[in-house]
Amino acid sequence: MAEPPAAGLAGHLDPAPEHLHALSVACGLELSSFRAPHVARTVDRAVARLGAAGPAGLAAAIATDPGLRARFRRAVAVSTTGMFRDPAQFDLLDRLMREGDRRGRPLRVWSIGASDGSELCSVALLLAGQDGLQGATLLGSDLLPENVELARQRSRDRLHPEALSTVRFEQRDVARTAPAGPWDVVLCRNVLIHLAPAAKQAMLDHAAGALSAGGLLVLGRSERLPRDDRRGLDDAGANAYRRPA
Template identity: 35%
Template sequence: MTMPQAAPPMSHAAHKIVSLLEQRTGQQLDAGRAWWIDSALQPMLRERGLASLDELVARIAAGGRCEAGLADLVVDALLNQETSFFRDSSVLDQLIGAARDMAGDTQRRLRVWSAACSTGQEPLSLAMLFAEAQEQGGMALPEIRATDISARALLRARSGRYTQFEIQRGLSIRRMMRWFELRDELWEARPELRLRLLYSQQNLMSDPMPAGKFDIVLCRNVLMYLSPAARRAVLERIAGVLRPGGLLVLGAGETVIGHSDALVPSERYRGMYRLAAH
């Protein structure tokens, strides 16, 4: 039987880049994913006329006005921006039901936060669902805030423009035709949808949290990339802006158990989390 080959050791330059990524974002890259560093940074090396990762690391270390922001560009290039419309749609459907319960008969305007929103498919999915819920039962449209650490991802999110491949991932033909228009071979979200979303750049580890309290926070498929200490820190920070009775939604393979004392599983909504009673 052929034994699996061990991943080749990381180079000194790769170690430096991994350390930079973890320092800035809390995300970790192990030796098994070292190939991703070279692949993700090749376009930047070519654009800057750099021959190797060693030269890139040396340029960052040298600093100077000419290389201002280079470290930020490196981190941005290494971020995983995998996303799609209506990802884990059953979770989002359950979330609409929870939102109806929260609003009750008061028609209070809820506040929703899509953290680490990437290129915007998640907040747009939420905007569509809440618009449809309003039509079906008079539910008030919530305030939807969306944040991401990547300036590049947010630029695309704000534009609301997607390729044919991206628009087909999770979006039904009915919703595509209703909420998007084909412009210059890209599908663009209609203004009445885009203008309902408030985007801003934010590092979950270090930047100030959005002001006020939220009824619903989505932070999906982020914790899995973080170190244990970073997971705890992010969860504690989210708990600080979650309204009593509010809900946190994580990715399918993520949990607060063992990572936070401030949050516990919701008894009513499977896979969601609420503030712990004190």
């Protein structure tokens, strides 16, 4: 289904660059990296909720209210997650990780858009069920430092000490940089759908480029690599791709 046009959003959003720039400065996120309709809807809802005087009024409010700024940032970054979210994908991931030939190496997993850490904690529990935690490296990256802190706190509540010792979280804009690889599994689920084309392509470049030989890239249920641009990856299942060994 096509996105509704930004111009129809209750008349609040002025697409003038100076307003989006002011909002970017106020919230600490580069809004041009996100899809324009998504930003428009987020701004429109925030303006309506606050009764602000359009985007300029919203920018002023965000700049002076830390709680409002945090709420707006999480809405833009769509920090929605949950343990074992999309169970069918975790069933597939469980099978693919068991089938992978790591030649005795501990598994390295990178979760992009880690949010509160639920995805990475779910992977840790999967590996515990496979007796695959020893020596494993599980990294969660998120654009928002407040999400990173939340993920660190919640992982302590969710994981036993052995699993917790394998998990770490960092703040990172993956459209700009990637952590040192290679990675056996890269999870980039429900992130790309919210990004502007240039940021999306940059993130895919980093995600696919970080894979080890035989490594897996797992996207969200509504995200797919185009057949004419698989970045050297083969189909490995629904929304999953593998770099040839």
